[in-house]
Amino acid sequence: MTAPAEPRAAVIEGSLREVALADVLQLLELGRKTGILHVTDAVAGRRAHLTLVQGRIRDAVIDGELAARGDRQVREVAIELLGWSSGRFAVEPLDETTATRGSTVGVDSVLMEAARRADEWARLADRVPGAHAAPRLAPVAPHAAPVVLAPEEWEVLAYADGVADLRAIAARSGRDLLAVAAAVHRLVGEGLLTVTRDAGDASEI
CATH class of the missing domain: 1.10.10 (Arc Repressor Mutant, subunit A)
Incomplete structure (x- = not known):
């Protein structure tokens, strides 16, 4: 009987108080990384993950319930996660040859939209x-x-x-x-x- 494969160790992990999620996403985009970014919110106890393929966001899940795959849905979830400022993050590597392809969203477009919305909230x-x-x-x-x-x-x-x-x-x-x-x-x-x-x-x- 073959022993189950050990889960892959996170290649990047840390505290959201020390490293902003926007910086983590930019790092993954620049490195064209393929993997799963796990995020936990210490305030509300929520969990989420984003799947990235070659540095672009493919899908997103919050609390195991909201599975987003369309560009607009993925962008909305990613922007919500950028507001989480306490908790932890970890990046689990994903084999690029087995990663499911599909429509993806660029990190830059997510960050630009988040900044635009922040400006709107400041105005209000x-x-x-x-x-x-x-x-x-x-x-x-x-x-x-x-x-x-x-x-x-x-x-x-x-x-x-x-x-x-x-x-x-x-x-x-x-x-x-x-x-x-x-x-x-x-x-x-x-x-x-x-x-x-x-x-x-x-x-x-």
Whole structure:
């Protein structure tokens, strides 16, 4: 009876507090590495992995549930992982001759999109502190001037119960998270919503 093969040792591993995941991905891209990047989030206890073929991201999995293979899905998962700043990472080598081919996403495009979104969040931060902010209806001032709202803004108002955060509202409405954040930003400015900073902070904007 043949003994089972020993798992391959990680060629790169470390702490996300010491090495940013963006730097790890760039290193793998520059070296045109084929392997599996395992990532754990120390805050939420989540696990994920990205499969790379010749330095490009082929697929992604979070918590064993979300398996992404389309370019857009892979990019979304990779961008989410870039926000994990505490935990550990390890790269498991993968034999290039056995690695399944398919559509892949370049690391540079992922990093550029992540930077663009970071700029957008920074622009909205004066009224929307982050994706975990929970909007609620604001008291309506007497004799308030009427406000013309877009359909997506009406939809956000319908879900704004002070409990659902922006991620939950985006999931329920099927809209992009940043689009929901932009709608909340305007509605706060119009005095129609207030925003609870997060679940552990009762202060509002």
